[in-house]
Structure formats: C-alpha cells, structure tokens
Amino acid sequence: MKETAGTTEALERLRDAEMTPGICYVCPWTCPTEVYTRKGEIVYVRGNTRASTKGSRCVKGEASHVLAKDDNRLKHPMRRVGPSRFERITWDEALTQIARKLTGIKATYGPEAVAYLWHVDPNSVFAQLFLTECYGTPNYYGHTSACEQDRRLAALTVLGHVFPVHDYENAKFIMLLGINMLGANQNLFESRGLLAAVAKGARLVVVDPAFTATAEKASEWIPIAPGTDGALLFAMAHVIVQDKLYDEAFCRQWTHGFDEFCRHVVARGYTPEWAAGITDVPADKIRRLAREFATTRPAMLETFKGLGNYANGLDASRVVYILDALTGQVDGPGNLILKDWAPLQPPLTIPEARKTKPGKPPLHVAMGYPLAPDLPTQLLPKAILEGTPYPVKALFFQCTNPVMSEPNTALYRKAVQALELSVAIDTYFSETAAECEFVLPEASFYERAEIRQSLAMPPEAIICVPALAAYHEARPVYDIVRGLAEKMGYGDLFRWNSWEEWGRRIIKDLPTDLDTLKKTGFWSGELTYHKYTRTGFATPTGKIELMSEAFAKHGYNALPEYRDRQVIPDEAYPFQLINSKFEMHCNLTTQNNPILLRIRGENWAELNTSDAARLGIRDGDRIEVASPQAAVTIKAKVRAGIRPGVVCVRHGHGFGHWQGIAKGRGTHINPILGTNVNPISGGIGYNECKVRIRKVSG
Amino acid sequence: MGTRGWLFDIGKCTGCHACEVACATWNATGAVSWRQIVKIETGVYPNVGTRNLSMPCLHCDHAPCLQACPVAAITKRDDGVVLVDQAKCVGCMFCFWACPFGVPQFGAEGKMSKCTFCADRPAELPRACEEVCPTKAILSGEMHELEALAARSGGERVGGPAGPAMFVIR
Amino acid sequence: MTRMAVFWILIPLFIGVLFIGLYRNLLAKLAVIFGASGRFIPWGDVDAAALGQAYADEVVFQRRIRLRGRVPWTRHILISWGFSVLFVFDILTALLTKYLPSEPFLDGNVGWLFLKFGLNLSGMVLLVGLLIALARSVTTAGTEQARFNDMPGTVFLLLVVVTGFVAQGMRFANVPPQPGYGWALLGSWMGEAMRAGAPYAGSHAFVWVTHALLASAFLAYLGWSRMIHVFAAPLGRIFYSQVALREAKVRTVMEGLLKPRAGSR
The missing domain is CATH 2.40.40.20 (Barwin-like endoglucanases)
Incomplete structure (x- = not known):
C-alpha cells in the first residue's frame, strides 16, 4: 500500500487547489474527507489521508461532488399552496410562519405534539437543543428503526455500548450474519481490515440468504433460510455450553446470568439438530462452526441490519453478542471494539432557567416501547391520525424521507398530509417534502461546518470545514435553527459571529485547538483494549448481560428466546x-x-x-x-x-x-x-x- | 527509473467502482470511463463464486495500440506509460481494435482517451484509483518491485505477447 | 519536353508513394489488429444493420463531428464530401475522355456538361470547406487549439484546388465561349474574367502541370499524414458499431484474467 499521508500539498500544487477537510454525509458512516477546490469549484475529493480512511472513499462518496453543482437541488424556501404546488417564499417568511405555528401548537396541545426526525445528523444537535430544551418536546429522533434498531438495542442491553466497531484486521475467525460489510454501508477501515484478514488466512463465514459482496470474499457462504439466524445462533450457544468451550473465568467475572443462560439453552432444547430443521443448515456444520468460533482466537460474530428485518431479530442479535461474550474476547484485538468516544461538548448550553420540561413522556415510551433506542416510526401515523398514544401535530423531516422509506407508503403520505405543521429540511426535494407545508433548502456537506465523532476504533473527532460558498439560499441547520430561535425569543442563546465560536466550545476538552483541527481534519486519541477492566460495562449490572436486567424491569423475557418470524411463505405467496x-x-x-x-x-x-x-x-x-x-x-x-x-x-x-x-x-x-x-x-x-x-x- | 505498472488483487476487489469514479474526477474524463469494471458470477447454487476486475490501461511493453495507430498519436514514455496525443488522434479507433483489453475509449466527439497512469502525478504519489480504493486492491509502482510483491502472494503477470504491465493476484 | 518527362516520372512516383503509405500505415496496422486481437473476434456475429447505421452516422452524416459543434461539422462535411465527389468525377472524366469509347456519352455535350458541372460544384464545395478551415487555422494560431488543426493538410489541399480552378479558367480564357459553358460554374466565371487579360497559352500549361503534380503529390501525402484518416476512420468507426463484438473482446480477456487458479475459490 502506497502511503497517502503527506501527499496533500503535492495534490494542491498539481491542481492549483486548496484542500479543505470535510465529512462525507452521503451515508451515515460519516467518513472524514479531503476536498480540493479551485476558484470555488471542487476539482477532486478523497478520504482523509491521515485518518483511518487512509485516502479511501466509497463510490457514492467519491461521486458526491456532483451535488455541489446539481441544478436539481432545493434552492430557496417554499410553501405548499396546493397539491404538488409550491410558491417561493423568503427565509424570513418561512421562519416567521413556522415559529407562529409552533407557538400555537404548544399552546393548544403542548410541546410534545412536535417531533423532529433526521436521517443523517448534520448539525441536528442544534435542533435538539432548541426543541428538546427550549421548546420542550422530548420527541427528537433519528432513522434507526429503519436500520439497525435491533442490533443497537442488543448491543446496548448486552454489551452496554451503542455502536461496537470492529478490528477485523487482527481476527482469525469472523462470522457475519445479515451484515454486508463490503456492501452498501462501509466503514472503510473495516472493509480494508476484513480483506487484509482474509488475505492473511482468517476464516470468514457469511450467513445470508443472498451471496453478498462480503460472501464473495468468504471462506464459507451459508445461505440460511431467511429469518432463522436466531436458531443457528442458539444452537451454536448450545454446543459451546454443552462442550464447555466458553471462557469460564471471564464469564464468571464479567457476565451477568451466565449459569441461567447455560441452563436456558439446554432446557429449551436449542440443539444443532433442532436448529438444522429450521435453518436448513446441517447439524454437523453448526457444531463445526460453533467449535471453530469458540476455539479460534481472536474470533468474532457480528450482525447489523439483516436480522432486525424480522420480528425475531432482536433476540437473535442479543445471542450474537452473548456468543461474543462467552468466548471472553470482547473489546480486545481482532474483536468487537467498544470504542471510547472523543470528549466533545455541546456547541451551546441552555441555562436551566430557560428550559422547558416536557409534560409527557417521549413518544417511544408512550407507545409502549420503553427500550426502543429510537422512535418506532411505523406507529407515527397512528399518533398523527388517531392521537394514540398522544396527538402529534407537527413534524420536522431533516434529510429523511419516510413517505418513501417506510413500509405502507400510502398510510404515511396520508399521515403527513394530516399534520398541522410539516417542515422538510433537505438538500433535495422528496416524496415527503411533496406533502409538507414548508420545504427548506439545506446546505450540503460541502457548504457547512460540523465537528463530530468518527466511527474509527480509537476515540476520534472529525471536522467538516465549509469548502464552498452557500448554494443559492440553502442554509446549514445551525443557521435555520438560529433563525427559528430568534423568532421565538431564544435568539440570545443561539448567537454567534462564526461557526468557529461554537466549534471551539465543542472541542474545548480535546488536547488540540481549532486551527490544527481545521488543517488536519481530525483528532485521534489512543486506542485501548479491555476498557471494562477499568470502568465495567455500561449496563445496569456493569457486566455483559446474558440475562438482561433492563428487559426484566420492563416485563420482557430477561433471557433471549427463539421465535419464528411472523410472515412465512405459503402456497399462494411462495x-x-x-x-x-x-x-x-x-x-x-x-x-x-x-x-x-x-x-x-x-x-x-x-x-x-x-x-x-x-x-x-x-x-x-x-x-x-x-x-x-x-x-x-x-x-x-x-x-x-x-x-x-x-x-x-x-x-x-x-x-x-x-x-x-x-x-x-x-x-x-x-x-x-x-x-x-x-x-x-x-x-x-x-x-x-x-x-x-x-x-x-x- | 524502471518501467511502471499495476498490481491488482482480485481477492481484495469488491467491484465497487470507487476507483472508476476517482479516476474520472481526478482526470476530468467527462462521460468516458477509463476503468472498466466487471463482476462475474459463476457456479451453481450453493457453490457460487463471484470475482471482480477493475481494468485500467495496462501500459503494455509492446503496446499494440501504439503499433496500430496510423498517425503515431500514441507514444510510450521512458517509464513505460503509454499516452495518446489527442491533437494528433484522428479517431480511427484502430487502437481499440488492436488493444487486447479493449481499453481505448471514445467520447462523443470521437477522439481516443484512456488511462494516463495519472500522468501529472509524480511517481511517489499513489494513482487516483489506488488512493481511493477502500480495500487497497490496486497498487501502482515499478514493475520489478511489484513482481517481488506479487510473487509473495502467488500473483502472476498478465500474459500475452503485448506484455501488459500488470500483475494479478487471483 | 523535359518538363513533361519530369511530370511523367513524378506522377507514378507519387502514386507509388501513396500505395507504400497505404501499405505501411493502413494494411500493416490492420495486420497488427488481427495479430493482437483477431482471435477474439467472432466474425459470424457481425450485425449488418448496425454496420449500415454506423456507415450513415459516421460517414454520411458524421454525427460525432456534429457533436463537436455546427461549424466543425459544416467544415468537415464540405471538405470530405467535396473531396470525395471531386475525386470520383476526376476519375470519371479521365476514364471517359481518355480510355473509354465515350463518344455517345460526350456527344451533344450533355454528358460533358454533366462532368463539368459535377467537377466544379464539388470543387467549390471543397473550396468553401477549406477556406473555413484556413480561417480557423489562422485565427487559432498560437493557441492550444492550433495543435488540433491540420494546417499543412489544409494549405496543401487548398493549393490543389486553387491551381485547379486557375488552370481551368485559363483554359477557358484561351478559347471562344462554347454552348452550355456556364455549367462549369466558377471555371467559366474565371474564364470570362481572365479573357480580358493577357493571353494565357503558355501559363496555362505551366499551371495545369503544377496542379496535376500537386494533386498527385497530395495523393502521396494522403498515405503518410493525418489524412490517412480518410481511409482509416470510416473503417474503424463502422466496425465500432459492433457492440457484441466489442463486448465479447473485452469479456473474453476479463474472463480469462478472472479464471481462478487451480485450488483457489
């Protein structure tokens, strides 16, 4: 591999261009980038050469420079004046009218009737601060329910970490279920590490009904019956428990419910023979996989969105992490990394005296999903159309398009149409925007600033410095929120002369300064392993919870169970x-x-x-x-x-x-x-x- | 300086096209792509295999495109890089038919263009495709160095009388 | 006589140079193609309809050049069609007047007038195209674009055409007006204009020999310059229409490269 670090100045000379560090927001993996501009135009883009990306960029990120000049982007605020008819309005008109409606809704229904949805979260922390702390709605949500909701809840409740990343490069055995590491969502250093591991002879087992880009590189592809991964995982646990292949010392010291789990899988009869009939994976193969996994060091099991696509995905995902725990390697080299986050601070602090406390619980709790790590968005139409669990009257859609991305699109469209206030904030027009009352043009990631966490293994902060001037009237979310705050009497809290002002507040605890960050694009801390030995795991018991206290507290089964998926093909729909x-x-x-x-x-x-x-x-x-x-x-x-x-x-x-x-x-x-x-x-x-x-x- | 060329690791290529886009961006190739990417799936379920190839110009030792050009628009630099002078090119497409790999591309206007090995980048820099590749399946360098690297992983030089300057690890 | 001797030696020499050029720069190149990739071409699969379409697009209407702009396209259409038709009429004229029993055709002047008209019209079309090309060459001199212009070719062909028209005009100026003589267009107008001047008997022979030598030298030049595209481009481009052939060629190579080694997956 040719070194890319230190070649920035050479590229600048070659293209008579200036490099600006950026963050790619085409997908939620937010890779740090280098953007080369000359006379206000992008001439080249690549991954940050000093950060973990090592110059890499995925295909859609690399091609994204097109959007800087795309004439089809949203150019100015608009208000809906009829079906598919919009009129151009000024920012001041838009913000004044939205502010007036927000005030009215708060007075009539309470602030909780307002919710804010985002997909990728460019600067949405500003919206969060304004809406949740000043305005007083607890309903500020992302898009996880359409993605890795089950995996996230499993990781949170079993491992006490929201988003484990992976040291594939040092692994010797990797088994991936319902996760296409080399497909749509790539954490680029992980892609590189995975293939480096395979080249070094690591065993890669891919469990997926489809032969994915990751399966291409696998030593073994297991085309499992769809939605039955849980059975395979339970059977592997059964083998590991029966043959005592677990790391007993680790399990006794660092897991909660070890004995209960072992008894549970045996009592339920989760044997390889039982699983073979469900998964269409022969019992012998399950035994072999379980032994390979448990006896190879380092070995890791991982999942992502695939399992959560079925109603039984949550418990299956929990067993993935339970298996990882049983072999005692979590947060070690060649395994799941429960990464430390960079010590970033909020860009603003809202004084207690100015805060509004919500009177109702957040929607997901009121809906009966107290553990949901993100809003069960499928139930949002019910809240809007039927007022259950409580009425939702206003929605903000930032960079999210649920009318397109949610199942049952007709119902979703109807729900958005029924809102008293609907605001789409996006770079492009969308199916959802088409139903919204206000459509606000958002600056793209080439035109705005942000400082945020990266998804690299060590604690890492990355920065996006605006590389281009504003696109027509498009504004970054921090400016949109500032405008709204001014209209609603919070202008004094959302006041700054330049983004660098709040940028400095975000990084005040980092051992670096903004000028350095603006040059290098990132700050990286030290990668440490087995952090739990100092701090414990971030679960109620401080241990890895094979038996979940959080589940028990809310009346769910503390130990995971295998259930069939809900919809099974039949003769009419085979x-x-x-x-x-x-x-x-x-x-x-x-x-x-x-x-x-x-x-x-x-x-x-x-x-x-x-x-x-x-x-x-x-x-x-x-x-x-x-x-x-x-x-x-x-x-x-x-x-x-x-x-x-x-x-x-x-x-x-x-x-x-x-x-x-x-x-x-x-x-x-x-x-x-x-x-x-x-x-x-x-x-x-x-x-x-x-x-x-x-x-x-x- | 010795002749330069490629080392391509089929085992690492996922066929994602990032190299193609980086190339098009750095070299401003417009509607033309200087890398051709194929994904070939073989086998019968469940014994399936897919292999990917991202193909630039292979800057052959005895470049047939150069030999077939009626107007000497194609030249080979001392470092082995094969370049086309668009000012001389008459758009006859003989080079396309001569190239064993179908590398030469023709935009709407009909002049030949192809991978220049990022001609403007000094040798010590990675090529655009190479630096952007997420899995580092592409490596550029001097042939004698690449040969040693390829040998370590059982890679072989692409065969044929033209002498293509690429090692492939299968 | 010595002048004509030089003439009769040079003409075959120029034609010879053309053929050597065609051999070196066309046939030998085609041989390279067959040597390098002939084995990848499944000749049985040639798509005749696509060939015809490509002939119309690339040769007749020259759509690719149209994409570059209206002016380049007009220029190239005028030159290429002017040159081709003029060449055909020249051959026809030579054959009919010198080597074939042409009396029935040329009798009564109708056939003769047809030849005259064709030669002059195509010559004028070519002349206009060349003047546009010259204007472009002059206006873009010294810029990066200049490298893309074929200034030598343009000037060379322009000399051939201009000497042709001058020679014709002188010939007309030397004899009384003949019936139907207006069909010679520019030639007859030039003849009328020159008639008023000095006698051109001697000069006409000189100009005509110069024209003939330049014309044949230009033929020699065709095989050794960018003008080779007159032969090469239609050939290569028409075959480029064979999408299946193109893809098969690339696929064959790629599949070969992608073949796993024994033992690997």
Whole structure:
C-alpha cells in the first residue's frame, strides 16, 4: 500500500487547489474527507489521508461532488399552496410562519405534539437543543428503526455500548450474519481490515440468504433460510455450553446470568439438530462452526441490519453478542471494539432557567416501547391520525424521507398530509417534502461546518470545514435553527459571529485547538483494549448481560428466546421478500447523480436460477412482485447467488418525484409492504413479507 | 527509473467502482470511463463464486495500440506509460481494435482517451484509483518491485505477447 | 519536353508513394489488429444493420463531428464530401475522355456538361470547406487549439484546388465561349474574367502541370499524414458499431484474467 499521508500539498500544487477537510454525509458512516477546490469549484475529493480512511472513499462518496453543482437541488424556501404546488417564499417568511405555528401548537396541545426526525445528523444537535430544551418536546429522533434498531438495542442491553466497531484486521475467525460489510454501508477501515484478514488466512463465514459482496470474499457462504439466524445462533450457544468451550473465568467475572443462560439453552432444547430443521443448515456444520468460533482466537460474530428485518431479530442479535461474550474476547484485538468516544461538548448550553420540561413522556415510551433506542416510526401515523398514544401535530423531516422509506407508503403520505405543521429540511426535494407545508433548502456537506465523532476504533473527532460558498439560499441547520430561535425569543442563546465560536466550545476538552483541527481534519486519541477492566460495562449490572436486567424491569423475557418470524411463505405467496442495497446508492443524495446512474441506473429483484427457470423468467425480464397488500413490476436479475424461494429487492429506488435524470428509473418496493413493528425494539420488519412473482414481459 | 505498472488483487476487489469514479474526477474524463469494471458470477447454487476486475490501461511493453495507430498519436514514455496525443488522434479507433483489453475509449466527439497512469502525478504519489480504493486492491509502482510483491502472494503477470504491465493476484 | 518527362516520372512516383503509405500505415496496422486481437473476434456475429447505421452516422452524416459543434461539422462535411465527389468525377472524366469509347456519352455535350458541372460544384464545395478551415487555422494560431488543426493538410489541399480552378479558367480564357459553358460554374466565371487579360497559352500549361503534380503529390501525402484518416476512420468507426463484438473482446480477456487458479475459490 502506497502511503497517502503527506501527499496533500503535492495534490494542491498539481491542481492549483486548496484542500479543505470535510465529512462525507452521503451515508451515515460519516467518513472524514479531503476536498480540493479551485476558484470555488471542487476539482477532486478523497478520504482523509491521515485518518483511518487512509485516502479511501466509497463510490457514492467519491461521486458526491456532483451535488455541489446539481441544478436539481432545493434552492430557496417554499410553501405548499396546493397539491404538488409550491410558491417561493423568503427565509424570513418561512421562519416567521413556522415559529407562529409552533407557538400555537404548544399552546393548544403542548410541546410534545412536535417531533423532529433526521436521517443523517448534520448539525441536528442544534435542533435538539432548541426543541428538546427550549421548546420542550422530548420527541427528537433519528432513522434507526429503519436500520439497525435491533442490533443497537442488543448491543446496548448486552454489551452496554451503542455502536461496537470492529478490528477485523487482527481476527482469525469472523462470522457475519445479515451484515454486508463490503456492501452498501462501509466503514472503510473495516472493509480494508476484513480483506487484509482474509488475505492473511482468517476464516470468514457469511450467513445470508443472498451471496453478498462480503460472501464473495468468504471462506464459507451459508445461505440460511431467511429469518432463522436466531436458531443457528442458539444452537451454536448450545454446543459451546454443552462442550464447555466458553471462557469460564471471564464469564464468571464479567457476565451477568451466565449459569441461567447455560441452563436456558439446554432446557429449551436449542440443539444443532433442532436448529438444522429450521435453518436448513446441517447439524454437523453448526457444531463445526460453533467449535471453530469458540476455539479460534481472536474470533468474532457480528450482525447489523439483516436480522432486525424480522420480528425475531432482536433476540437473535442479543445471542450474537452473548456468543461474543462467552468466548471472553470482547473489546480486545481482532474483536468487537467498544470504542471510547472523543470528549466533545455541546456547541451551546441552555441555562436551566430557560428550559422547558416536557409534560409527557417521549413518544417511544408512550407507545409502549420503553427500550426502543429510537422512535418506532411505523406507529407515527397512528399518533398523527388517531392521537394514540398522544396527538402529534407537527413534524420536522431533516434529510429523511419516510413517505418513501417506510413500509405502507400510502398510510404515511396520508399521515403527513394530516399534520398541522410539516417542515422538510433537505438538500433535495422528496416524496415527503411533496406533502409538507414548508420545504427548506439545506446546505450540503460541502457548504457547512460540523465537528463530530468518527466511527474509527480509537476515540476520534472529525471536522467538516465549509469548502464552498452557500448554494443559492440553502442554509446549514445551525443557521435555520438560529433563525427559528430568534423568532421565538431564544435568539440570545443561539448567537454567534462564526461557526468557529461554537466549534471551539465543542472541542474545548480535546488536547488540540481549532486551527490544527481545521488543517488536519481530525483528532485521534489512543486506542485501548479491555476498557471494562477499568470502568465495567455500561449496563445496569456493569457486566455483559446474558440475562438482561433492563428487559426484566420492563416485563420482557430477561433471557433471549427463539421465535419464528411472523410472515412465512405459503402456497399462494411462495417467496420470502428480502431486501438489500446497492453500494452505489444511498437515499436522496445519490439518486440524481449522473456518474452513479451510469454505473447503476435502476434496481432489480434477484431470484435463483432454478426458480426463474421454473417460472420461465430470464435475466432482465420485467416481473410482477405481488404481496397480499399490493403489487409492483420490476426488472428481474437471475443469479445462482441467492437462496431458492427468496426474492431479494434492492431498496431505495423508484423515487417518483424526480424531474432530473433520475426520472422514471427503478421500482419502489415499499408499497407492497404492510405496517410492521418489531416487538420491544420498535424496528421495522422490512422482510416480513411473502410474495408471488410472475413474468410480465421479456 | 524502471518501467511502471499495476498490481491488482482480485481477492481484495469488491467491484465497487470507487476507483472508476476517482479516476474520472481526478482526470476530468467527462462521460468516458477509463476503468472498466466487471463482476462475474459463476457456479451453481450453493457453490457460487463471484470475482471482480477493475481494468485500467495496462501500459503494455509492446503496446499494440501504439503499433496500430496510423498517425503515431500514441507514444510510450521512458517509464513505460503509454499516452495518446489527442491533437494528433484522428479517431480511427484502430487502437481499440488492436488493444487486447479493449481499453481505448471514445467520447462523443470521437477522439481516443484512456488511462494516463495519472500522468501529472509524480511517481511517489499513489494513482487516483489506488488512493481511493477502500480495500487497497490496486497498487501502482515499478514493475520489478511489484513482481517481488506479487510473487509473495502467488500473483502472476498478465500474459500475452503485448506484455501488459500488470500483475494479478487471483 | 523535359518538363513533361519530369511530370511523367513524378506522377507514378507519387502514386507509388501513396500505395507504400497505404501499405505501411493502413494494411500493416490492420495486420497488427488481427495479430493482437483477431482471435477474439467472432466474425459470424457481425450485425449488418448496425454496420449500415454506423456507415450513415459516421460517414454520411458524421454525427460525432456534429457533436463537436455546427461549424466543425459544416467544415468537415464540405471538405470530405467535396473531396470525395471531386475525386470520383476526376476519375470519371479521365476514364471517359481518355480510355473509354465515350463518344455517345460526350456527344451533344450533355454528358460533358454533366462532368463539368459535377467537377466544379464539388470543387467549390471543397473550396468553401477549406477556406473555413484556413480561417480557423489562422485565427487559432498560437493557441492550444492550433495543435488540433491540420494546417499543412489544409494549405496543401487548398493549393490543389486553387491551381485547379486557375488552370481551368485559363483554359477557358484561351478559347471562344462554347454552348452550355456556364455549367462549369466558377471555371467559366474565371474564364470570362481572365479573357480580358493577357493571353494565357503558355501559363496555362505551366499551371495545369503544377496542379496535376500537386494533386498527385497530395495523393502521396494522403498515405503518410493525418489524412490517412480518410481511409482509416470510416473503417474503424463502422466496425465500432459492433457492440457484441466489442463486448465479447473485452469479456473474453476479463474472463480469462478472472479464471481462478487451480485450488483457489
């Protein structure tokens, strides 16, 4: 590998350009970048060469410079004046009217009737401070329920960490279930580490009904029956318990409920033979995998979004981390890293006297999901349309498009239309924006500032310095919130001359200064292992909870159980519909990108060669995919690399509103999905769907 | 300086196209792509294998494109890099037909363009594709160094009479 | 006589140089193509319809050049079509007047007038195209664009065309007006204009020999300069229409490279 660090000045000279450190927001992994500009235009972009990215950038990040000049972006604030009709208004008009409505809603329904949703969180901390502390609504939420909600809750309750990262490079055995490390969401140093490990001879086992980009590199691909990973994991636990392959000393000292868990898996009869009948993975293979995992050091098991796509995903995800705990290697080299965060402070502090205390519990608690790490967004239409658990009258959608991304899109559209105040803040127009009363243009990550945590292994802070001047009237969220605060009598709290002012407050505890940070783009602390030996685990017991105290407290089963997924294919609908994403696309920001559309212009439905032959479908045919709820047509991709009986649709395409080059491309699959909320976590069960397919045209 | 070329690790390439986009950005290639990326899936379920290849110009020792150019628009630098002078190119596309790898590209206007090995980057810098590759599947360097590296991982030089300057680790 | 001897030695020499050029810069290049990649080309799969379409797009209408702009396209269309048609009419004229039993065709002047008209019209089209090219070469001299211009080719061809018209004008000026003579367009107008001047009998022969030598020298030049594209570009571009062929060629190589080694996955 050729060293990229220290080549910045050379590139600046070659292109007569200036490098500005940035953060990529095309997807939520927020990679630190280097943006080269000349005369106000981007001439090159690459990953930060000194941070863990080592110059790397993924395909959609690398292509994202296009959005800096994309004429299809939102240019000025707009107000809806009729179905699909908007009029241009000034920022002052927009903020005045939104502020007036917010004041009215607070007076009539209480501040809790307002909720703020974001997808990736550029500067949304400002909105959080204003809405949760000044205005007084507890309802400030992200998009996790559409993503790794189950994994997050499992990690929080078992390991006491919100987002474990991975030292793949030093691992000798890696088993990944429902996580495509080399696919759509790449933490780039992890991708590099994973393949470096494979090159060094590590065993990589990929458990997934689809032959993913990660499966390509695996020593073993296990095309498990969809939604049955929990059974495989329990059976592995059974083998490890029966054969005493666990690290007993570690388990006794650092886990809670060790004996109970061991007795539980045996008493329930979670044997490899039992699991073989459910998972379609032979019992011998399960035994071998369990032994390989438990006897190889370092070895790690990991999951992400895949398991949470089913109603039984939460307990399956918990068993992933329980297995990781049983071998006693968590937070060590070649394993899950329970990373330390950089000591960043809020950009502002709201004095106690100016705070408003919410009178009602946050929505997720009121909805009956007290453990949900993020809002069960599937229940939001109910709150809006029926006032259950309490009325929601106003919503902010920052960089999020639930009318497109949630199942049951028709219901979601209706819900947004029923709001008294709806505000979309985004770089592009969206299906959700189309239903909103106000549409506010947001600055892209090339035009705004931020300081935030990175997802590298050591504690790391990264900075985004504005590389370009504002795009038309687009504003960063911190400026939008400041404007709103001024209109509502909090202007004195949200006052600064330049972003550097609050930037310095954010990094005041870092052993560096803003000028250095603005040059290098990041600050990195020391990577330490086994941090729990000093601090314990951040769970109620301070240990890894094989038996969860939090679950018990809320009346759930403290020990994980295996249950079937909810929707099982039958004669009328013989296929399980599963989903994945292209590595070239992520949400709105990539959909009008000519470079990415040239590489991948539309999505498709993958089905197995044998299924296709039986149904007379050839690669490239248009097929109808029908669920009991609705039907759509889509292009077929016939391949050997998918389990028979499964249809895998690539998500995030078929946006209807585009006028640009993305117009009319791809198929939106969500209308065929019904409302589906995972129990306890409140995540969305995207794969709880059975379908039938037929050829429409060749 | 010795001749330069590539070391490509098929085992590390995920076929993500980041190299293609970085190349297009650094070299401002417009609608033309200087890297061709293929993903080939073989086998019968469940014994499936997928392999990816990202192909730039291989800057052959005996470049057939150079030999086939009727107007001598293609030249080979001392460091082995094969370059085309667009001012001389008459757009006859003979180079495309001569290239064993189909590397030469033609924009709408018809002049040939292709990978220049990032001609403007000094040798000590990585190429654009190389620096951006998330898994570091692409390596550029002097052939004798790459040969040693390739040998360590069982890599071989791409065969053929043209002498393509690329080692591949399969 | 010595002048004509030089003429008769030089003409075959120039033609010879053209053929050597075509051999060196066209046939030998095609041989390289077949040597390097012929084995990847499944000749049975040639798509004739695409070939025809490509002929229309690339040769007749020259759509790729149109994409570069209206002016470059106009210039190139005028030069390429002017030159091609003029060349065909020249060959035809030579054949009919010198080597074929042409009396029935040329009798009554109709055929003769057709040749005259064709030669002059195509010559004028070529002349206009060349003047646009010259204007561009002059206005962009010294800029980066200048490297893309073919100044020598333009001037060379311009000399051929201008000497042709001057020679024709002188010939007309030397004889009384003939019926239907207006069909010679520029030639006849120039003849009229020159008639008023000095006798051109001697000069005409000199100009005509110069024109003939320049024309044949230009043919020699065709095989050794950027002008080789007259032959090469239509050939290569028409075949570029064979998408299946193109993809098969790349795929064959890539599949070969992607073949796993024995024992690896």
